[in-house]
Amino acid sequence: xxxxxxxxxxxxxxxxxxxxxxxxxxxxxxxxxxxxxxxxxxxxxxxxxxxxxxxxxxxxxxxxxxxxxxxxxxxxxxxxxxxxxxxxxxxxxxxxxxxxxxxxxxxxxxxxxxxxxxxxxxxxxxxxxxxxxxxxxxxxxxxxxxxxxxxxxxxxxxxxxxxxxxxxxxxxxxxxxxxxxxxxxxxxxxxxxxxxxxxxxxxxxxxxxxxxxxxxxxxxxxxxxxxxxxxxxxxxxxxxxxxxxxxxxxxxxxxxxxxxxxxxxxxxxxxxxxxxxxxxxxxxxxxxxxxxxxxxxxxxxxxxxxxxxxxxxxxxxxxxxxxxxxxxxxxxxxxxxxxxxxxxxxxxxxxxxxxxxxxxxxxxxxxxxxxxxxxxxxxxxxxxxxxxxxxxxxxxxxxxxxxxxxxxxxxxxxxxxxxxxxx
Numbered sequence: 001x002x003x004x005x006x007x008x009x010x011x012x013x014x015x016x017x018x019x020x021x022x023x024x025x026x027x028x029x030x031x032x033x034x035x036x037x038x039x040x041x042x043x044x045x046x047x048x049x050x051x052x053x054x055x056x057x058x059x060x061x062x063x064x065x066x067x068x069x070x071x072x073x074x075x076x077x078x079x080x081x082x083x084x085x086x087x088x089x090x091x092x093x094x095x096x097x098x099x100x101x102x103x104x105x106x107x108x109x110x111x112x113x114x115x116x117x118x119x120x121x122x123x124x125x126x127x128x129x130x131x132x133x134x135x136x137x138x139x140x141x142x143x144x145x146x147x148x149x150x151x152x153x154x155x156x157x158x159x160x161x162x163x164x165x166x167x168x169x170x171x172x173x174x175x176x177x178x179x180x181x182x183x184x185x186x187x188x189x190x191x192x193x194x195x196x197x198x199x200x201x202x203x204x205x206x207x208x209x210x211x212x213x214x215x216x217x218x219x220x221x222x223x224x225x226x227x228x229x230x231x232x233x234x235x236x237x238x239x240x241x242x243x244x245x246x247x248x249x250x251x252x253x254x255x256x257x258x259x260x261x262x263x264x265x266x267x268x269x270x271x272x273x274x275x276x277x278x279x280x281x282x283x284x285x286x287x288x289x290x291x292x293x294x295x296x297x298x299x300x301x302x303x304x305x306x307x308x309x310x311x312x313x314x315x316x317x318x319x320x321x322x323x324x325x326x327x328x329x330x331x332x333x334x335x336x337x338x339x340x341x342x343x344x345x346x347x348x349x350x351x352x353x354x355x356x357x358x359x360x361x362x363x364x365x366x367x368x369x370x371x372x373x374x375x376x377x378x379x380x381x382x383x384x385x386x387x388x389x390x391x392x393x394x395x396x397x398x399x400x401x402x403x404x405x406x407x408x409x410x411x412x413x414x415x416x417x418x419x420x421x422x423x
């Protein structure tokens with residue numbers, strides 16, 4: 001285990017899409033939504049403890065969730081629970097963690113990940129993360145994980161790689177390559193042969209992020225890249241330069257992405273060296289960097305929280321995607337397929353839970369289901385419930401609220417929440 005590896009887990013979201021189980025007082029990341037005896041946050045911390053020592057795992061969350069984090073993750077240092085006084089999106093969240101880590105270890109290599117995602121193949125996940133960390137140690141790059149799409153999904157943003165990574169006639173060969181590539185760098189060897197790739201890239205303004213399909217090679221790296229240049233096509237690891245980030249598409253566009261073979265779901269998981277991300281903040285959002293630079297004398301001292309409480313609210317409300325990832329020219333994507341879901345909806349949770357022959361998934365010890373299919377049911381363990389004649393429904397009771405809703409209408413849950421709570 002590399003002691004220079006640091007993990008930043010973002011755990012400040014309110015999880016309103018999982019209402020009524022998820023509430024502002026106890027959102028999704030602090031719940032056992034899978035019914036396995038561990039919350040999503042606990043699962044996230046556990047999988048990263050094989051990559052970094054527990055003292056190198058930081059959780060950034062709202063100040064009102066401090067006690068929840070302490071109770072669920074007692075193995076972590078209390079000083080590594082970073083408390084935001086207000087919500088300011090992911091760029092300030094990550095900047096705060098990065099400048100705090102700078103005071104602990106200026107040679108740190110970082111992974112940034114959400115607290116509420118599901119990973120079903122944790123062995124592959126660990127291999128891919130370690131593979132990516134080898135890459136970011138050796139190269140001045142910002143790396144994101146792109147999930148191999150299995151369907152034309154309209155609920156995720158997409159990452160377009162700079163060249164096709166998939167032979168659409170033989171997708172199995174692609175998956176074999178990605179799985180085997182996760183081992184590269186495990187013996188401490190150079191991650192890629194930099195002399196084997198193209199040089200002298202000149203970006204084009206023809207796409208959303210400035211790299212046209214016919215000009216995706218000839219890349220000249222940013223200053224400080226070790227070992228030469230990174231360029232066109234797939235590196236030996238399967239890592240490729242990013243051409244663009246795309247917003248959630250409509251169905252027809254999503255089908256096109258799937259057929260073209262060089263689009264991946266945006267996982268929101270990032271890897272980089274501390275030096276690379278600090279340089280990016282200072283270049284692209286100097287107003288955010290400047291705020292956290294002022295606190296360098298206070299981080300990891302008893303004065304840290306007072307500084308954050310005063311200065312954090314002055315930060316711009318901006319995501320890391322808009323602040324950095326869509327501006328920098330040293331962005332790379334590592335394709336991955338390790339059973340990922342952002343668990344953003346009840347429907348996505350239904351897909352990931354174990355289901356009976358009728359397609360129902362049930363949490364609740366006294367639930368009886370008759371002539372019903374493809375339902376997701378979540379009930380208190382002592383609640384006696386009979387469900388008959390429902391197909392494709394969400395049935396959830398929690399926090400004194402019973403929700404019965406068609407799965408196809410779950411986008412209206414925020415509307416229902418407002419009607420019940422009045423806010």
